[in-house]
Every structure is written in C-alpha cells, then in structure tokens.
Amino acid sequence: MEAKLTFKDFNEGLKQGKLSGLKCQGCGELIAQPRILCGKCGGSEFDSIEFAGPGSIQTFTVNYVAAEGREAEAPYIVAIVELDEGPWVMGNIVGLKPEAATIDIIGKRVTLSGVAVFQGDKYSAGEAARPLFKLL
Amino acid sequence: MRKVAIAGAGMTRFSGKQPRTAIELFGDAATDAIRESNIRSQDVQALFMGNFMGDFEEGQAHIQAFAADYLGLARIPANRYENACASASAAIRDAFIWVASGYYDIVLAGGAECATKMGTPLATRTFAMASDSRYEYASGLTFPGVFAMLTHLYARKYNIPLEKLKRQLYQVSINSHYYAARNPKAQYQKELTMEDALKSPMIASPLQLVDCCPFSDGAAVLVITSEDVAKKLTKKPVLIAGVGQASAGNLLSQKEYLPRIRSRELAAAQSYKMAGLGPKDIDLIELHDCFSTAALIALESLGFFPYGTAGDAVEKGETKIGGRIAVNPSGGLKAKGHPVGATGAAQAYEVVRQLRGECGERQVEGARVGMTDTLGGDGGTLCNIILKRGW
Numbered sequence: 001m002e003a004k005l006t007f008k009d010f011n012e013g014l015k016q017g018k019l020s021g022l023k024c025q026g027c028g029e030l031i032a033q034p035r036i037l038c039g040k041c042g043g044s045e046f047d048s049i050e051f052a053g054p055g056s057i058q059t060f061t062v063n064y065v066a067a068e069g070r071e072a073e074a075p076y077i078v079a080i081v082e083l084d085e086g087p088w089v090m091g092n093i094v095g096l097k098p099e100a101a102t103i104d105i106i107g108k109r110v111t112l113s114g115v116a117v118f119q120g121d122k123y124s125a126g127e128a129a130r131p132l133f134k135l136l
Numbered sequence: 137m138r139k140v141a142i143a144g145a146g147m148t149r150f151s152g153k154q155p156r157t158a159i160e161l162f163g164d165a166a167t168d169a170i171r172e173s174n175i176r177s178q179d180v181q182a183l184f185m186g187n188f189m190g191d192f193e194e195g196q197a198h199i200q201a202f203a204a205d206y207l208g209l210a211r212i213p214a215n216r217y218e219n220a221c222a223s224a225s226a227a228i229r230d231a232f233i234w235v236a237s238g239y240y241d242i243v244l245a246g247g248a249e250c251a252t253k254m255g256t257p258l259a260t261r262t263f264a265m266a267s268d269s270r271y272e273y274a275s276g277l278t279f280p281g282v283f284a285m286l287t288h289l290y291a292r293k294y295n296i297p298l299e300k301l302k303r304q305l306y307q308v309s310i311n312s313h314y315y316a317a318r319n320p321k322a323q324y325q326k327e328l329t330m331e332d333a334l335k336s337p338m339i340a341s342p343l344q345l346v347d348c349c350p351f352s353d354g355a356a357v358l359v360i361t362s363e364d365v366a367k368k369l370t371k372k373p374v375l376i377a378g379v380g381q382a383s384a385g386n387l388l389s390q391k392e393y394l395p396r397i398r399s400r401e402l403a404a405a406q407s408y409k410m411a412g413l414g415p416k417d418i419d420l421i422e423l424h425d426c427f428s429t430a431a432l433i434a435l436e437s438l439g440f441f442p443y444g445t446a447g448d449a450v451e452k453g454e455t456k457i458g459g460r461i462a463v464n465p466s467g468g469l470k471a472k473g474h475p476v477g478a479t480g481a482a483q484a485y486e487v488v489r490q491l492r493g494e495c496g497e498r499q500v501e502g503a504r505v506g507m508t509d510t511l512g513g514d515g516g517t518l519c520n521i522i523l524k525r526g527w
Contacts, residue, residue, distance in 0.1 A: 007270050033271045033388060059292070061284035062341040063276055067264050068257035070276055078275045080285060080387065088388040090275045101341070106292050118274045123265070128274035 004046045005034045007128075014115055014129040019053065021087065022046040032087035053112035054136070055083040057105050062098040069121045077101050081110055081133055091131035092116065109136040137236040141366035141373035141526050143359045144173030145485040146246075150323040150354035150473030153252040158190055158477075161355035162203045162248035165478075169244070173359040174369045177207060180359075181240045183214040184231050186223030186247025187477040192262045193253040203248070217477075220266035221426060222512030223247050224356065225480025225519035229379045231360040232521075241365050246357030249475035259351050263476075266513040268386035280348055282387065282514045283427035284340035290395040290429060294444030298342060304447030305428035306333040309346050309470055311456060312425060316467025318498040321482075323352055323473030347428040352473035356481035358488075363526060373526040374488045377413065377505070380406030384515040395429075397511065399518035400437040404509075407520040408439075413505060415439035418522070420462035420490055420500045422483035423509040425470050434509050435463070438520075462500040465490065480519060483508040487523045 005022055010033065013020040022031045026043030032051060037044055060079035066072075077093040093101065094113060110133040120127045146168025148161050162185065170177050185200040196202070200214040217227040224247030231245035251259055263279045291301045309328055316322035328346065336346035366373035380403035384390055390398060408414055415438060423438070425431035432446040440461050441449045449455055455463035466472045466486035469479060487506035489495050505524045512518070 011270075033386075039385070039389065059285040059289040061281045061288065061343075062338075063278060063281050063284075064337075064341075065256075065260060065278065065280065065339050066276060067261035067278055069261065071257070073276055076276055078277050078281055078285070082391075088391045090272055090277065090388060092275055103288055103291060103298050103342075106288060118276070121261075123261070124269060124273075128270050130274040 001036070001044065003034060003036045004048060007034055010034055011129050014131065015117065017115060019051040019089065019112060019131060021049045021051055023049050030086050032083065032089045051083045051085050055081040055110060057108050057110055058082050058088065059106060060093065060101060062101050079133065089131060091133050094132045095134040110134060111136055138238055139363035140232050140235045140376045141361060141363045142376065142484065142488055142523070143175070143361045143366040143369045143373055144169045145358050145488045146172065147321055147356040147482055147485045148354050149321045150352050150475055150482070152323060152350065152352070154353050157194060158187065158196070158199060158248040158250045158355070159203050159206050161353065162246070162357065163206050165246060165355040165357040166207055166244055169357045169359045175242060175359060177209065179242050180209055180212060180244050182212055182234065182243045183209060184217060184227035184243060184245040185214065186217045186227045186480065188218060188220055188223055188249055189251065189254070189262050189476065192258065193250045219517040220512030221424065221476050221479055222510040222517040222519045223477045223480065225508060225510035225521060226381065226517065228358060228360065228480060228484060228521060229381055229519055232376050232379050235360055235362055241362050243360045244357055245360050246355065246481035247477035248355035249477040250353045251351040251476060252353050256351065266516065271388060272386050278340065280340040280343050280427065283429050284343045286395045286433065287342055287429040290433065293395060296444065296447065301447055302342060304450050305347055306330060307450050308425065308428040308431045309333060311450070312464055312468040312470040315465050315498050316471030318496070319467050319472060322467040322471055323350060324471045343427060349426050349469040349474040352475040354473060354475035354478050354482070356478045356485045358481055358484055366526065371527060372492045374491050374523050375526040376521060377524045378407035378409070378411030378522040380404060380520045382518050387514050390515060395433055396443070397433060397437055397515040397518060399515050400434065400509070400511065403518045403520045404438050407522050411522040413522060417505050418461060418507045419503040419505050420465055420487065421507045421509060422464055422466060422486050424511040425464060425468040426474060426511065430511065431463070438509060457498065457500050465495065465498045465500055480508060480510040483510060484521060484523065491523060491525050
C-alpha cells in the first residue's frame with residue numbers, strides 16, 4: 001500500500017508555500033503531517049488537502065542553546081500553531097524579536113508567511129522545511 | 137503468569153565525564169547485581185540492555201553482544217533496547233514478561249550510557265533525534281525546548297502566573313538536589329539554593345539550566361527472576377507487582393492531551409490494574425524529572441494530585457519524604473544524573489533499596505510499595521513499574 005502523502009511531497013509543497021495535509025475519508029479527521037493510517041479510526045483512505053495558513057499560537061519557546069550545526073540560528077522562536085482548520089503544526093515565529101516573545105503571545109493570531117529550510121547535516125538524510133508564521 | 141521478582145540490583149555512581157566505556161560501567165553494575173543475588177553469572181539466561189546513543193558516544197552500536205561477552209556470557213541471547221530515556225524500563229518490562237511467561241528463570245536487565253563523551257553540542261543534536269526529525273527538528277526543536285513549550289502550555293492551560301510556576305519549578309530542583317546530596321551514587325552531591333536557581337542561565341524560555349537534568353555517564357542493572365527462584369536466593373526479594381507501557385507520536389499528534397502525557401496515563405493505568413493498587417498505595421515514586429516541569433506533569437498524570445495543582449503540592453512539601461508521596465528520594469534525573477539508557481534501571485535500583493530499608497538519611501520509613509516512571513522522547517515511550525516487598 002502506498003501512502004497518499006509522503007515526507008517528500010509535504011516538504012516540496014511546503015517549499016512552495018503550501019501546507020499539505022490529509023482528510024480521512026472514514027472519520028473526517030484532518031491531519032497536517034503524513035500518515036499511512038488514520039490515528040482516530042484506522043482508516044486508510046484519505047483525500048489530499050491544503051491548509052489555508054492562518055491559526056493561533058498554542059505554545060512556544062525561545063531557544064538559546066541550539067544543536068550542533070545550528071548554533072548560528074539561535075536565539076530563535078519555536079512555536080506550535082493551531083491552524084484554523086484544527087490540526088497543530090510546528091514552525092518558527094518571525095518578525096518578532098526573541099526577547100519580545102513572552103507568554104502573552106499564546107493565543108495570538110498568526111499566519112503562514114514563508115518557509116525556511118534546515119539544509120540537513122550528516123545525520124538527517126537531507127533537508128527538511130518548516131513553516132514560518134508572523135503575527136497578524 | 138508466574139510472579140516475578142528482583143533478586144538483586146547494582147548501580148555505578150552517576151557522573152559527568154569519566155574515562156571508562158559504557159560496557160565497563162555496565163559490567164560493574166551487572167557484577168554487583170549478580171553478587172547481591174547470590175547467583176552465578178553462568179545462571180543468567182538472557183541479557184536485555186538499554187542504551188540510547190552508544191553509536192554516537194563511542195562508535196559502538198550492537199553494544200549488548202559485547203556487554204554479554206564482557207560478562208563471560210557470550211553464549212546467551214542479548215537484546216538492546218532503544219526507547220530513548222525509557223530504554224532500561226522497556227528492557228525491565230520485557231524481562232518481566234519473559235520470566236512471567238516461564239520462558240526464562242533468570243534475566244539481567246538494565247542499561248548503560250556515556251552521554252558526556254559526546255559533548256554538549258553533539259549531545260543536544262543527538263538527544264533531539266528522539267523527537268520527530270522531519271516535523272519537529274526542522275524548526276530547531278531541542279529537548280529543553282520540548283519541555284519549555286510544555287511549561288508555557290501548562291501555565292496557560294491551568295491559568296498559573298508564570299512567575300509563580302517558575303518558583304514552584306525551582307523548588308522541584310531544590311528538592312532533588314537535597315536528596316542527591318545524601319545519595320553517594322548521585323552525580324551532584326550538593327544542595328541547591330533559591331539564589332543559585334535565580335542566577336541560572338536561560339536555555340529555552342522559560343526553562344533555565346537549573347530546570348534541566350545534566351548529561352551523565354553511568355549504568356544500573358537488575359537480576360530479574362521468578363518469585364520462586366528469588367525466594368531461594370535472597371531474604372528480601374522485591375516483587376514486580378505491575379508494569380505498563382504505551383507510545384505516542386510527536387507533540388503535534390498529542391494535541392488533544394498536552395500538557396497531559398496520554399502515554400503515561402495509559403501506562404500507569406495498566407500498571408495499577410496489574411498490581412491491584414492505586415496512587416494512594418504508593419509510598420515513594422522515582423519519576424521522570426528530565427526537566428522540572430516534567431515532574432509536575434508526571435505527578436498529575438500518575439494520579440497523585442489533581443491537574444494543575446502539583447506545583448502547589450511541591451511548595452507545601454507534599455512531595456518530600458514524610459509528605460503525601462515521597463518523590464525522587466534518589467535525587468531524580470535532575471541531581472542523581474540521567475545516563476539515558478540506564479535511567480529506568482537506576483530508578484528501580486532506588487526503589488529496591490528503599491523497600492529494603494537501606495537508604496540511610498534519605499530513607500522513606502516503612503516503605504512497602506514503590507513505583508518508577510520513565511518517559512522517552514516527547515512522550516513517545518512511557519513505562520511504569522510498581523514494585524513491592526516480597527517478604
């Protein structure tokens with residue numbers, strides 16, 4: 001059985017500014033990352049969907065100590081955003097200084113504003129893109 | 137299913153950087169456990185070894201076969217368990233199942249790690265491998281970052297002012313250091329003050345270094361046997377009364393539950409049910425305080441305090457020895473140390489010592505039932521084990 005959405009599809013889509021996802025034909029669950037079977041109902045039939053981009057910040061951190069190879073990126077804001085359609089995605093918040101990221105940004109409206117790509121290291125089997133969100 | 141017991145336990149001192157290999161540390165802990173159990177090494181029928189990152193630490197994958205050989209046991213089956221921080225607990229649970237089934241009578245289960253051999257930048261990179269490499273690490277998520285995000289989520293979900301929560305989190309670390317200062321096997325044998333905590337550098341907001349467990353080297357090993365065998369070997373066999381294990385996907389897939397850890401609630405329910413016991417029956421718990429917030433979340437998911445109130449309980453002293461539930465009398469991951477692949481076995485080691493009444497000034501008086509709680513990744517693996525006196 002072949003998956004409807006693979007990492008490669010998701011990543012290539014994201015690089016073009018598209019947040020790809022799946023809608024389970026069995027239970028209607030919306031999913032913002034590749035899966036081969038539905039975590040809710042076990043269903044295997046999905047429709048491909050694209051999320052619009054707006055959502056709200058659920059939680060975040062300002063990371064000051066980056067992993068090997070990513071030191072130059074720190075400090076940076078990692079956040080979980082709940083898309084208006086429901087699912088959570090992880091990305092970075094841009095257009096906001098790290099020192100200005102206090103707990104008050106939780107609940108704030110954001111929208112997809114671009115994409116950044118972790119170019120990969122010797123462990124990662126290549127690149128991985130992530131969404132960038134800006135405050136609305 | 138047969139009843140299963142721990143006949144003996146061994147543990148190295150946990151430490152920062154030291155020169156010996158993970159196999160050598162495992163050998164020390166294993167021979168101590170074998171000696172204490174009054175078995176001969178040749179009686180061991182299988183070896184289950186937790187090890188998270190031997191490949192990166194020492195260029196040593198497939199470490200379990202060489203550990204068996206180092207112990208003179210090259211003929212027996214040996215399996216490595218890689219369940220991130222819950223590796224040893226998964227090994228112990230499987231040893232329990234194999235012995236309970238009657239297939240084996242005597243199994244060595246534990247783990248070893250030399251995380252400090254990597255240095256902080258590579259260790260930060262490799263620990264992040266236990267979260268989702270595609271949909272989390274792309275954003276630069278590190279392990280302190282996982283629990284930092286859970287801290288903000290926790291504060292918001294339970295409507296606790298962050299300054300208040302931070303003070304409660306400092307107290308979690310202060311308690312751990314207090315007990316570690318009384319544990320000769322602990323990595324940090326000194327107390328921590330509120331003043332020290334306030335000065336600690338920010339790692340991933342709102343968590344500071346004082347909220348984070350260290351990188352550590354060490355090993356811990358148990359001899360797991362049927363109850364019948366254990367009773368012939370030792371006067372104080374410790375029964376494995378209940379076990380539980382569950383999994384979860386990345387943080388994004390845990391949307392409906394966070395900051396609660398669903399895998400913990402499933403695993404704990406399994407272990408309580410098997411043991412026929414509940415939170416009120418537990419005298420002490422060694423729980424997974426990899427970051428201070430993780431301790432609060434664990435205390436609530438395990439049923440010791442209502443959701444959103446564990447921080448208040450910590451401030452009132454209810455998690456100290458003599459309080460409602462004795463939490464991490466070993467010093468916990470925070471101050472005893474966290475050599476990842478060994479951690480679950482070290483938690484069980486402490487519970488065994490406590491049930492036997494061997495812990496000196498950090499003894500939980502009259503402890504009859506203890507529990508371990510070990511979390512791997514961002515909730516990806518969760519194991520609980522309930523131990524009780526078998527005499």
